[in-house]
Amino acid sequence: MHPGPRRPVRHAPALPKRLKILVNAGILQRERKGTWSCYRVADEYLAALEYLRRKDGPLRPSASRFLVPDEPKSLAS
Numbered sequence: 001m002h003p004g005p006r007r008p009v010r011h012a013p014a015l016p017k018r019l020k021i022l023v024n025a026g027i028l029q030r031e032r033k034g035t036w037s038c039y040r041v042a043d044e045y046l047a048a049l050e051y052l053r054r055k056d057g058p059l060r061p062s063a064s065r066f067l068v069p070d071e072p073k074s075l076a077s
Contacts, residue, residue, distance in 0.1 A: 019039060022028040027045050031038045041049065052059050 019028065019030075019037075023030050023039070026042055028039045029042050031040075051057055054060075
Protein backbone atom coordinates (compact mmCIF):
# COMPACT_ATOMS: atom_id res chain seq x y z
CA MET A 1 0.00 0.00 0.00
CA HIS A 2 1.34 3.44 -0.96
CA PRO A 3 1.62 5.79 2.06
CA GLY A 4 0.52 8.83 0.00
CA PRO A 5 2.40 11.97 -0.90
CA ARG A 6 5.34 12.91 1.27
CA ARG A 7 5.35 16.26 2.96
CA PRO A 8 8.48 18.40 2.69
CA VAL A 9 10.61 18.32 5.82
CA ARG A 10 11.70 21.68 7.18
CA HIS A 11 15.17 21.46 8.60
CA ALA A 12 15.39 25.09 9.72
CA PRO A 13 12.75 27.16 11.46
CA ALA A 14 10.85 29.66 9.32
CA LEU A 15 11.50 32.60 11.66
CA PRO A 16 15.07 33.39 10.49
CA LYS A 17 13.82 33.49 6.91
CA ARG A 18 11.06 35.94 7.84
CA LEU A 19 13.49 38.09 9.81
CA LYS A 20 15.86 38.19 6.84
CA ILE A 21 13.02 39.40 4.60
CA LEU A 22 12.19 42.19 7.06
CA VAL A 23 15.87 43.17 7.34
CA ASN A 24 16.24 43.26 3.54
CA ALA A 25 13.10 45.42 3.32
CA GLY A 26 14.58 47.89 5.82
CA ILE A 27 11.83 47.34 8.40
CA LEU A 28 14.15 45.65 10.91
CA GLN A 29 17.75 46.40 11.77
CA ARG A 30 20.07 43.58 12.78
CA GLU A 31 23.06 43.84 15.09
CA ARG A 32 25.27 40.80 15.33
CA LYS A 33 26.89 39.93 18.64
CA GLY A 34 29.08 36.91 18.13
CA THR A 35 26.82 34.08 17.04
CA TRP A 36 23.71 35.97 18.17
CA SER A 37 21.67 38.46 16.16
CA CYS A 38 19.64 41.20 17.83
CA TYR A 39 16.77 42.75 15.88
CA ARG A 40 14.94 46.02 16.34
CA VAL A 41 12.40 47.99 14.35
CA ALA A 42 14.02 50.64 12.15
CA ASP A 43 13.54 54.18 13.46
CA GLU A 44 11.37 55.40 10.57
CA TYR A 45 9.03 52.43 10.97
CA LEU A 46 8.99 52.80 14.74
CA ALA A 47 7.70 56.38 14.35
CA ALA A 48 4.92 55.12 12.06
CA LEU A 49 3.96 52.41 14.59
CA GLU A 50 3.87 54.97 17.39
CA TYR A 51 1.56 57.15 15.29
CA LEU A 52 -0.78 54.21 14.69
CA ARG A 53 -0.88 53.37 18.41
CA ARG A 54 -1.72 56.90 19.59
CA LYS A 55 -5.13 57.42 21.18
CA ASP A 56 -6.02 59.93 18.45
CA GLY A 57 -4.33 57.89 15.69
CA PRO A 58 -6.11 56.25 12.76
CA LEU A 59 -6.56 52.92 14.58
CA ARG A 60 -8.34 54.41 17.60
CA PRO A 61 -11.42 52.49 18.68
CA SER A 62 -14.57 54.29 17.62
CA ALA A 63 -18.12 53.61 18.74
CA SER A 64 -19.29 52.77 15.23
CA ARG A 65 -16.55 50.20 14.84
CA PHE A 66 -17.88 48.06 17.68
CA LEU A 67 -21.60 48.20 16.91
CA VAL A 68 -23.16 44.83 16.23
CA PRO A 69 -25.41 44.85 13.16
CA ASP A 70 -29.07 43.95 13.61
CA GLU A 71 -30.25 40.46 12.83
CA PRO A 72 -31.13 40.11 9.15
CA LYS A 73 -34.88 40.26 8.61
CA SER A 74 -36.42 37.14 7.22
CA LEU A 75 -38.04 37.25 3.80
CA ALA A 76 -41.36 36.09 5.29
CA SER A 77 -41.92 39.18 7.46
